[in-house]
Amino acid sequence: MRELYELCGSSPELVFSPYCWRVRLALAHKGLDFVSRPVRFTDKEALAFSGQKLVPVLRDGGTTVHDSLAIFHYLDEHYPQPGLLGGALGESRLLLIDRLSAQDLLPALARLLVPRVMACIDPVDRDYFRQSREKRMGMSLEAFAAREAGQAQLARALQPLDAMLQGQPWLDGAAPAGADFLIGGFLFWAWTLGEQPWPEDSPTGDWFRRLLAFCEERQGPVQRATHR
Amino acid sequence: MRELYELCGSSPELVFSPYCWRVRLALAHKGLDFVSRPVRFTDKEALAFSGQKLVPVLRDGGTTVHDSLAIFHYLDEHYPQPGLLGGALGESRLLLIDRLSAQDLLPALARLLVPRVMACIDPVDRDYFRQSREKRMGMSLEAFAAREAGQAQLARALQPLDAMLQGQPWLDGAAPAGADFLIGGFLFWAWTLGEQPWPEDSPTGDWFRRLLAFCEERQGPVQRATHR
Numbered sequence: 001m002r003e004l005y006e007l008c009g010s011s012p013e014l015v016f017s018p019y020c021w022r023v024r025l026a027l028a029h030k031g032l033d034f035v036s037r038p039v040r041f042t043d044k045e046a047l048a049f050s051g052q053k054l055v056p057v058l059r060d061g062g063t064t065v066h067d068s069l070a071i072f073h074y075l076d077e078h079y080p081q082p083g084l085l086g087g088a089l090g091e092s093r094l095l096l097i098d099r100l101s102a103q104d105l106l107p108a109l110a111r112l113l114v115p116r117v118m119a120c121i122d123p124v125d126r127d128y129f130r131q132s133r134e135k136r137m138g139m140s141l142e143a144f145a146a147r148e149a150g151q152a153q154l155a156r157a158l159q160p161l162d163a164m165l166q167g168q169p170w171l172d173g174a175a176p177a178g179a180d181f182l183i184g185g186f187l188f189w190a191w192t193l194g195e196q197p198w199p200e201d202s203p204t205g206d207w208f209r210r211l212l213a214f215c216e217e218r219q220g221p222v223q224r225a226t227h228r
Numbered sequence: 229m230r231e232l233y234e235l236c237g238s239s240p241e242l243v244f245s246p247y248c249w250r251v252r253l254a255l256a257h258k259g260l261d262f263v264s265r266p267v268r269f270t271d272k273e274a275l276a277f278s279g280q281k282l283v284p285v286l287r288d289g290g291t292t293v294h295d296s297l298a299i300f301h302y303l304d305e306h307y308p309q310p311g312l313l314g315g316a317l318g319e320s321r322l323l324l325i326d327r328l329s330a331q332d333l334l335p336a337l338a339r340l341l342v343p344r345v346m347a348c349i350d351p352v353d354r355d356y357f358r359q360s361r362e363k364r365m366g367m368s369l370e371a372f373a374a375r376e377a378g379q380a381q382l383a384r385a386l387q388p389l390d391a392m393l394q395g396q397p398w399l400d401g402a403a404p405a406g407a408d409f410l411i412g413g414f415l416f417w418a419w420t421l422g423e424q425p426w427p428e429d430s431p432t433g434d435w436f437r438r439l440l441a442f443c444e445e446r447q448g449p450v451q452r453a454t455h456r
Binding site: 083086087088089090091092093094095096097099100101102103104156159160163164168171172173174177179 | 311314315316317318319320321322323324325327328329330331332384387388391392396399400401402405407
């Protein structure tokens with residue numbers, strides 16, 4: 001039995017964490033099925049078995065792995081084909097891409113998505129989410145969620161992706177692999193929360209549709225929040 | 229005979245272009261010797277044989293290749309070991325890393341280095357350099373070379389590098405490869421112009437010293453401009 005512990009909204013089918021989406025996409029890539037174990041922000045005891053408090057956690061037979069890139073590593077080791085990382089060199093470059101994309105793409109989307117996260121999570125999670133994020137950002141959620149600044153930062157973050165995807169269908173070349181799932185996770189975060197803050201008619205927009213189709217072909221329809 | 233056409237300052241031994249340094253480092257990595265063909269900004273006719281106007285150009289026997297990443301590709305194809313790219317997947321990730329680092333690292337250093345470029349190039353090149361750069365930036369060189377803004381942008385650009393290099397000696401892992409030379413080229417640009425705008429006592433500072441030693445062991449002392 002393979003279980004994926006992943007963050008959910010007030011509906012347990014609404015899975016939106018970008019790091020959990022990386023793993024869902026990696027499992028789709030490998031053709032591995034899994035049972036979803038939805039976890040709310042304040043359900044930390046559900047993860048106690050993993051010795052830490054963050055999703056995603058993959059439980060595969062007797063093995064427990066947490067952290068999206070550690071899970072990629074585990075999957076490539078135990079189910080080598082098709083590959084995610086591209087060996088030690090590819091893994092190191094993926095880590096650098098992750099650190100580089102944490103400078104604009106992650107904070108830009110976080111700014112734009114904060115109100116949607118508040119709307120989509122279970123009411124019991126809202127105080128936790130507000131307090132933990134306000135502590136991390138050093139400002140109120142409302143001050144952080146500056147829409148214009150977020151849109152400008154996102155436009156900047158999309159430039160290198162658009163440039164790459166003008167020349168090739170996937171970030172990793174002719175076929176999708178680790179970089180597509182690593183960065184794609186951020187776009188699934190927005191999309192599952194009911195947003196799509198990138199231009200539909202753009203190389204990144206086309207790529208996202210390919211990635212969504214890739215995922216839905218293998219794992220069925222992706223649950224998406226609707227605006228009320 | 230292997231020849232590298234590379235940008236030089238008023239001294240033909242002062243080679244400072246970041247893209248040319250990528251190729252010098254790649255040649256050091258492969259243990260390939262070459263004859264330097266120094267080219268000034270306004271010596272465009274020296275490159276006419278390559279069908280375009282930009283350095284670096286590598287002429288290897290009967291083959292001419294321009295563009296630093298195309299030269300990496302050529303070198304891996306013709307002199308496979310030790311590798312630079314890591315195959316098609318590694319090459320695609322390197323291109324993404326290049327595009328991502330062009331957002332902060334390249335413009336931050338450009339801002340800080342413009343006055344040094346003006347001081348180090350041949351007087352006959354100065355009008356060309358000023359006009360071409362002012363056209364590209366849409367502002368005067370003096371307005372572009374905002375020191376505080378450049379330092380702040382550089383500090384931001386160094387964060388992902390420091391984070392990577394805290395955990396491993398080279399950007400590409402246990403041994404240097406393409407990502408080290410691609411990003412290292414930017415630091416050689418500063419260093420050869422007599423600057424070192426990153427903290428010496430930092431993971432990036434340590435890595436740069438390793439990269440400089442790696443290069444000098446194989447190619448001899450690196451020429452560096454002095455401030456007058």
